Amino acid sequence: MTSGELPTRRDQDDVAIAFVGVHKWYGSFHALRNVNLRVRRGERIVVCGPSGSGKSTLIRCVNGLEEHQRGSIFVDGVELTRNIRRIDEVRREVGMVFQTFNLFPHLTVLENCTLAPIWVRKIPRREAETMAMALLERVKIPEQAAKYPGQLSGGQQQRVAIARALAMSPKIMLFDEPTSSLDPEMVKEVLDTMRALAEIGMTMIVVTHEMGFARQVADRVVFMDNGEIIEINAPDPFFDDPKHERTRLFLRQILH
Amino acid sequence: MAQSIAYVRESSEPEDLPPDLYQGAVAWLKTNLFSSMASSLTTLVFVGLMIWVVPPLVAWATTNAVWAAPDGEACRQHQDGACWAFIGAKFDYLRFGSYPSAERWRVNVTEAIGGAVILWLLWPNARRRGIAALLFFFAYPILAFLLVHGSERLGLPIVDTLLWGGMFVTLLTALVAIVFSLPLGMLLALGRRSQLPVVRLAAVIFIEFVRGVPFITVLFMANTMLPLFLPEQWTPDRLLRPLVGIVLFSAAYMAEEVRGGLQAIRRGQYEGAMALGLHYPLMMALVILPQALAVVLPGIVNNFVGLFMDTTLVSIVGMTDFLEAMNNAFKDPVWSGPSVTTTGYVFAGMVYFAFCYSMARYSAFVERSLAKGRSA
Numbered sequence: 001m002t003s004g005e006l007p008t009r010r011d012q013d014d015v016a017i018a019f020v021g022v023h024k025w026y027g028s029f030h031a032l033r034n035v036n037l038r039v040r041r042g043e044r045i046v047v048c049g050p051s052g053s054g055k056s057t058l059i060r061c062v063n064g065l066e067e068h069q070r071g072s073i074f075v076d077g078v079e080l081t082r083n084i085r086r087i088d089e090v091r092r093e094v095g096m097v098f099q100t101f102n103l104f105p106h107l108t109v110l111e112n113c114t115l116a117p118i119w120v121r122k123i124p125r126r127e128a129e130t131m132a133m134a135l136l137e138r139v140k141i142p143e144q145a146a147k148y149p150g151q152l153s154g155g156q157q158q159r160v161a162i163a164r165a166l167a168m169s170p171k172i173m174l175f176d177e178p179t180s181s182l183d184p185e186m187v188k189e190v191l192d193t194m195r196a197l198a199e200i201g202m203t204m205i206v207v208t209h210e211m212g213f214a215r216q217v218a219d220r221v222v223f224m225d226n227g228e229i230i231e232i233n234a235p236d237p238f239f240d241d242p243k244h245e246r247t248r249l250f251l252r253q254i255l256h
Numbered sequence: 257m258a259q260s261i262a263y264v265r266e267s268s269e270p271e272d273l274p275p276d277l278y279q280g281a282v283a284w285l286k287t288n289l290f291s292s293m294a295s296s297l298t299t300l301v302f303v304g305l306m307i308w309v310v311p312p313l314v315a316w317a318t319t320n321a322v323w324a325a326p327d328g329e330a331c332r333q334h335q336d337g338a339c340w341a342f343i344g345a346k347f348d349y350l351r352f353g354s355y356p357s358a359e360r361w362r363v364n365v366t367e368a369i370g371g372a373v374i375l376w377l378l379w380p381n382a383r384r385r386g387i388a389a390l391l392f393f394f395a396y397p398i399l400a401f402l403l404v405h406g407s408e409r410l411g412l413p414i415v416d417t418l419l420w421g422g423m424f425v426t427l428l429t430a431l432v433a434i435v436f437s438l439p440l441g442m443l444l445a446l447g448r449r450s451q452l453p454v455v456r457l458a459a460v461i462f463i464e465f466v467r468g469v470p471f472i473t474v475l476f477m478a479n480t481m482l483p484l485f486l487p488e489q490w491t492p493d494r495l496l497r498p499l500v501g502i503v504l505f506s507a508a509y510m511a512e513e514v515r516g517g518l519q520a521i522r523r524g525q526y527e528g529a530m531a532l533g534l535h536y537p538l539m540m541a542l543v544i545l546p547q548a549l550a551v552v553l554p555g556i557v558n559n560f561v562g563l564f565m566d567t568t569l570v571s572i573v574g575m576t577d578f579l580e581a582m583n584n585a586f587k588d589p590v591w592s593g594p595s596v597t598t599t600g601y602v603f604a605g606m607v608y609f610a611f612c613y614s615m616a617r618y619s620a621f622v623e624r625s626l627a628k629g630r631s632a
Contacts, residue, residue, distance in 0.1 A: 088535050102524035106550065116533060119538050120532065164532070
C-alpha cells in the first residue's frame with residue numbers, strides 16, 4: 001500500500017490476501033484453475049478437499065513457495081511477482097506451519113525461534129530471546145527451550161514450529177495440514193494452540209482434514225477439487241447443507 | 257480352582273551378584289578372545305605375530321639405536337639399530353630447510369602464534385571463537401606473511417621463498433590448502449546446484465576437469481602454465497604456484513564432498529527457511545550448510561588428511577617440503593648410511609602419522625558432540 005503502482009484500491013484495505021484468476025501448472029499438469037478468493041483481515045479460512053485437489057498448492061502460492069503462471073496474488077497489498085525481493089518482503093509478513101514441521105535440527109528450540117527475528121528483522125539477540133520465550137510460553141513448552149527438535153514429540157515440535165512462525169510477528173498465518181503427521185493423542189494440543197491463535201484475531205488459512213476444527217473456528221470453509229474452488233460457505237451451512245454434488249460426496253466420504 | 261485370584265507379590269526378590277563368568281577380566285577374555293575355536297586360533301596367531309615382530313622393532317628403536325654421535329660413523333657400525341643421532345643433527349634443517357639460521361626465530365614465532373590461534377579455534381566450548389576465526393582467517397595470514405617473508409619497513413630482512421623448506425613448508429602448504437579449499441569447495445558445490453545454468457555449467461566443468469586430472473598434472477600446470485598466461489611482471493612466486501594448484505585441486509574434491517551433504521538436506525529445510533523470509537545467502541549460511549557440513553564431516557576430514565599427504569608431491573616442482581628435506585639430508589656424506597635412511601623414513605612416517613591421526617581424532621570428537629544434540 002506504499003506506492004501507487006500497486007493496483008490496490010483503498011476500499012480493499014481490509015483484504016489480507018486476494019487471488020485474482022490464478023492459474024498454476026506443474027509441467028503440463030493444470031494444478032490451479034482460475035482461483036478467485038479474497039481473505040479479509042482477521043478472517044479464518046479452512047481449505048479442504050481430496051488429496052491432489054490443489055489446496056496445499058494454493059496456500060504455498062501465498063508466500064511464493066510455488067509460483068503461479070497466470071492471474072495475480074496480492075498479499076497485504078503487495079503483488080507477488082517473480083521479484084525475489086518482493087517475495088521475501090511478503091514472506092516476512094506471512095508465517096507458515098508445515099505438515100512435516102521443518103524445524104532446524106541443528107539448532108535448539110529457542111534458536112529456531114530467534115534465527116529469523118535476529119537475522120531478518122535485525123532484532124537484538126536479547127530482545128529476540130525474550131520474545132521467543134514469551135511465545136514458547138504461549139504454546140506451553142517454555143521448559144523445552146534448550147532442547148533440540150529431535151528430542152521433542154511430534155506435537156511439541158509442531159507447537160515450536162508455530163512459535164517460530166509467530167516470532168516474526170506475521171500478519172497472516174498459513175497452516176499446511178499441521179496435524180496430518182501427528183500421532184492421534186497429539187492432535188488436540190496443536191489444534192488448541194491454533195484455536196488460541198484464532199481467538200486473538202490472526203488472519204489464518206488452514207489446510208486441514210480436521211472437520212471439527214473447521215466447524216468451530218473457521219469463518220468460511222473453502223472446498224477444492226481438481227484444482228478448482230467448488231464451494232465456499234460458512235461452516236454450518238457448508239457441513240449441514242452442502243450445495244455442490246462433489247462437496248456432498250467428499251463430506252460423505254470423510255465423515256463416514 | 258474355583259476362586260481365580262489376581263497375583264499379588266508379598267516379598268521383594270533380594271538383589272544378587274551376577275554369575276562369575278558374566279563380567280570381569282576372565283569373562284571379557286572368554287567373550288572377546290576365546291569365544292570359539294576359530295577366535296581362539298586367531299588370537300593365538302596374532303599374539304605369536306606380535307611376539308615375533310614387536311620386540312625386535314622395539315630393540316631397533318631403543319636399545320640398539322645410536323642416540324648421540326658426532327657423525328655417521330657409529331650408525332654405520334650399528335646397522336641393527338636406529339640412528340636417532342642423525343635426526344638430532346638434521347633437526348633444524350628438517351624444520352626450516354635453508355631458511356637463514358639468524359632469522360629462524362621468525363618461523364618459530366609464526367608457528368607458535370598459529371598453533372595458539374588454531375587451539376583457540378578448535379578448543380571445545382572456547383569463548384569468543386568468532387574472534388579466533390577472524391584472527392585465523394584474516395589477521396594471521398597477513399602477520400605470517402610479514403613475519404616469514406619479511407618486510408623492509410618492519411626491519412625484517414626479506415627471505416626469498418627459494419630458501420623456505422622443511423616442516424615449515426609442509427605446514428604452510430597444508431594450512432593454505434585446507435583454509436582455502438573448503439570455502440572454495442563450498443562455493444563450487446553451491447554453484448553446481450545453482451538454478452542459473454551458466455553458473456552450474458562453469459562449476460561442473462571446473463570440478464569434473466580437475467577431478468579428471470592427476471594431482472601431479474595440476475602441479476605442473478600451475479608451475480609452468482600459470483606464468484605463461486600472466487603478464488611477465490605478474491609472474492607468481494615459485495612457492496605460490498603449487499599452492500594455487502593444490503588449493504584448486506582439493507577444492508574440486510571438497511566441492512563433491514559438500515554436494516553430497518547438500519543432497520542429504522531435505523526440501524523442507526529450504527522451505528522452512530524461505531518461509532521465514534531468509535534470503536538465499538542467509539538460508540545457506542545459517543540453515544543448509546551447517547547441516548550439510550555436519551553430515552559430511554568425516555569425508556571432509558578424510559580429504560584434509562589426503563591433502564596433508566599430497567603436500568609431499570610439491571617437491572616435484574622444486575619445493576623443499578619435509579619429506580624432500582629428509583631426502584636432502586640423506587645426501588650428506590658425513591651421515592649417509594643404510595640405517596640413516598631407514599631411520600629418516602620411519603621418523604617422517606611418525607610425524608605424518610601424528611598430524612593425520614590427531615585430525616582424525618578431532619573429527620571423531622566433533623562428530624560425537626554433534627550427534628549428541630541432533631538425535632533424540
